[in-house]
Amino acid sequence: MIxxxxxxxxxxxCSEYHPNFASSLEGWVGNTPMELTEQWGLPDNQAAxxxxxxxxxxxxxxxxxxxxxxxxxxxxxxxxxxxxxxxxDLTSQYYCQVSFIINNGIISSYNFNGDDCRxxxxxxx
Numbered sequence: 001m002i003x004x005x006x007x008x009x010x011x012x013x014c015s016e017y018h019p020n021f022a023s024s025l026e027g028w029v030g031n032t033p034m035e036l037t038e039q040w041g042l043p044d045n046q047a048a049x050x051x052x053x054x055x056x057x058x059x060x061x062x063x064x065x066x067x068x069x070x071x072x073x074x075x076x077x078x079x080x081x082x083x084x085x086x087x088x089d090l091t092s093q094y095y096c097q098v099s100f101i102i103n104n105g106i107i108s109s110y111n112f113n114g115d116d117c118r119x120x121x122x123x124x125x
Contacts, residue, residue, distance in 0.1 A: 021117045025098065025110045033102050040123045054102040060114075060121045062094045096121055 028036060033056060037043070043056035094116035101109045 020119055021112065024119050024122060025112065028100060028107050028110060031107050032105060033100075033107065036100060036107065052104050055099050056102065057097060057099045060096045060098070060116070062116050062121065098122075 033054070036056065040058060044059045045055075045057040047055045047057075049055065094114070096112060096114035096117040098112045098117075099110065100107050101111075
């Protein structure tokens with residue numbers, strides 16, 4: 001139980017609120033994982049929290065994400081720096097990670113985080 005709480009806190013603690021993106025994910029609540037994978041394909045990561053709870057995670061990457069995706073975010077120039085790529089020889093990468101919480105075979109909630117969470121990166125219905 002503690003493990004479940006820690007994982008859920010980690011998932012929900014990192015995301016910012018993006019109403020349009022969130023509303024496009026909200027439609028998946030109440031659906032089955034099979035319906036999700038038919039549309040989105042197999043998840044990049046799948047974890048079983050317990051016998052009734054699973055987490056499906058999808059990762060989206062782009063080399064040219066949104067410019068200034070969080071315009072209201074406070075920026076302090078002394079610590080503001082260029083995006084560092086995952087490896088020195090790669091160009092800057094932008095990402096969005098979407099996780100769906102599945103309870104008893106039904107998607108019950110979702111979470112997302114990243115610097116490129118926008119509706120047009122999601123698989124189309």
